[in-house]
Amino acid sequence: xxxxxxxxxxxxxxxxxxxxGVIEDCSHHxxxxxxxxxxxxxxxxQVEDDLVKAIQFTxxxxxxxxxxxxxxxxxxxxxxxxxxxAQFDEFMKMASGEKQDPQGEIAAFAGISQFPSRVKxxxxxxxxxxxxxxxxxxxxxxx
Amino acid sequence: xxxxEKIRADFPILERQVHKKTLAYLDNGATxxxxxxxxxxxxxxxxxxxxxIHRGIHWLSERATEAYEASREKVQKLINAESTDxxxxxxxxxxxxNLVVQSYGRSELNAGDEVIISAMExxxxxxxxxxxxxxxxxxxxVVPVLEDGSLDMESFYNLISEKTxxxxxxxxxxVLGTINPMQEICDKANELxxxxxxxAAQAIAHMPVDVQKLNCTFMVFSAHKMYGPTGVGVLYGxxxxxxxxxxxxxxxxxxxxxxxxxxxxNVAPYKFEAGTPNIAGVIGLGAAxxxxxxxxxxEVEARxxxxxxxxxxxxxxxxxxxxxxxxxxxxxxxxxxxKDIHPHDIGTIVDRxxxxxxxxxxxxxxLMESFGIVATARASFAIYNTKEEVDQLAKALEKVQxxxx
Numbered sequence: 275x276x277x278x279x280x281x282x283x284x285x286x287x288x289x290x291x292x293x294x295g296v297i298e299d300c301s302h303h304x305x306x307x308x309x310x311x312x313x314x315x316x317x318x319x320q321v322e323d324d325l326v327k328a329i330q331f332t333x334x335x336x337x338x339x340x341x342x343x344x345x346x347x348x349x350x351x352x353x354x355x356x357x358x359x360a361q362f363d364e365f366m367k368m369a370s371g372e373k374q375d376p377q378g379e380i381a382a383f384a385g386i387s388q389f390p391s392r393v394k395x396x397x398x399x400x401x402x403x404x405x406x407x408x409x410x411x412x413x414x415x416x417x
Numbered sequence: 418x419x420x421x422e423k424i425r426a427d428f429p430i431l432e433r434q435v436h437k438k439t440l441a442y443l444d445n446g447a448t449x450x451x452x453x454x455x456x457x458x459x460x461x462x463x464x465x466x467x468x469x470i471h472r473g474i475h476w477l478s479e480r481a482t483e484a485y486e487a488s489r490e491k492v493q494k495l496i497n498a499e500s501t502d503x504x505x506x507x508x509x510x511x512x513x514x515n516l517v518v519q520s521y522g523r524s525e526l527n528a529g530d531e532v533i534i535s536a537m538e539x540x541x542x543x544x545x546x547x548x549x550x551x552x553x554x555x556x557x558x559v560v561p562v563l564e565d566g567s568l569d570m571e572s573f574y575n576l577i578s579e580k581t582x583x584x585x586x587x588x589x590x591x592v593l594g595t596i597n598p599m600q601e602i603c604d605k606a607n608e609l610x611x612x613x614x615x616x617a618a619q620a621i622a623h624m625p626v627d628v629q630k631l632n633c634t635f636m637v638f639s640a641h642k643m644y645g646p647t648g649v650g651v652l653y654g655x656x657x658x659x660x661x662x663x664x665x666x667x668x669x670x671x672x673x674x675x676x677x678x679x680x681x682x683n684v685a686p687y688k689f690e691a692g693t694p695n696i697a698g699v700i701g702l703g704a705a706x707x708x709x710x711x712x713x714x715x716e717v718e719a720r721x722x723x724x725x726x727x728x729x730x731x732x733x734x735x736x737x738x739x740x741x742x743x744x745x746x747x748x749x750x751x752x753x754x755x756k757d758i759h760p761h762d763i764g765t766i767v768d769r770x771x772x773x774x775x776x777x778x779x780x781x782x783x784l785m786e787s788f789g790i791v792a793t794a795r796a797s798f799a800i801y802n803t804k805e806e807v808d809q810l811a812k813a814l815e816k817v818q819x820x821x822x
Contacts, residue, residue, distance in 0.1 A: 337762045
């Protein structure tokens, strides 16, 4: 069975997440929850001179939510805020089924809109990142 | 003997392909599929007898009223209630529990009074009591669950005191499949002289239920978990309770007379059925009762026991799979975890093999907590399920293991 969602990239990041851990005294932080699934992602960022100097996460939940968070941190680290927001927009569009051409490991989620019940797992970390950056509401929920 | 081929033919949805695979519907604890006999009766109401009930004097209204009240009689017979006056139609199990809490609980329970529930309850038998606790200061006492998923009856007896004023417990666990010793619980409640509510949502389609034998005060269940439509359910109540309980919803059909000075309420069950009810749903429920009654209970129970035993046998062979809920008396559901693979990932992968199971906390978060887990995957069975479908599940679970190896 070819399962487009559980590719090696996703499984690898789930097993061995990158940039996992808390950044103490970071400049931006938010927490995201999927109340129905129990998925949880907390994002910590150090933003300096409009650059994502550091980004880490902690969390628990399904493979999709945790791999998405891990891949997100690797994609955003070192990016300018404009670039990071562009990536966020691209991911959200991709998740809603709009055709995008994602680069790098984010492409593992190119087919996510084919799994409607799992979209919220994949976007949880990105929405948490967005909330952290905008610092409007530090606890978000995808429900 | 049950003719499974013939039964399956009553459920055309079973012929569906899902992700180009034959559907194996193992999510009956969430809702059962609906046979042609039920769908047909609902359609007949809308196509041939559509009308409001209890007020029209025209021919169609009489037909609809007759069909609606005939369902009350069918339900009465199904659960062996004393009379049709004991049968209140609701929108489902949740609504039934809320009605009892908001009517009986609000008017009869006071600060410090204790309500006994269990750790395996569905949120629908937890949250309404918590709402009453907020309002009246009642105390909720929780019977713990033992490791095998059975109720800790020793604790049940220890929790009972002169402060106990209500007992509300599920008959069969939607997660663990445990059949609770309901007769014993009801006997104790009656000995104490306190009302007892039996949540029969997961029992009603799987075993004969007799409210007079149980001698319960209240029983609630939903049509949609017994081959009937969604949005309709039943509250059974003993006459002396229903008569005294105040209505919760005011409106049409629940009154005898209305003036701006004084309104006289109708009698039970009508005083609890304000507004136009789910007429087609109630008629569909009646058809579902007929459908259930067309089988022999012993054969239904034997068949479902065999399926559960087979599921246990097949699933236990899968390395790393752990069945949650191994009580001696089980019905309906087999819950499991697979090491650190999240149940939602299990659910998505087996779905791609055409297998529909439920994953998550099953509206029983406190129960998940008591087992130290966040979620389970659950296969739940109905009369039309087959061993081949269990095999299909087991094969799909092997795929899950391959992917996460």
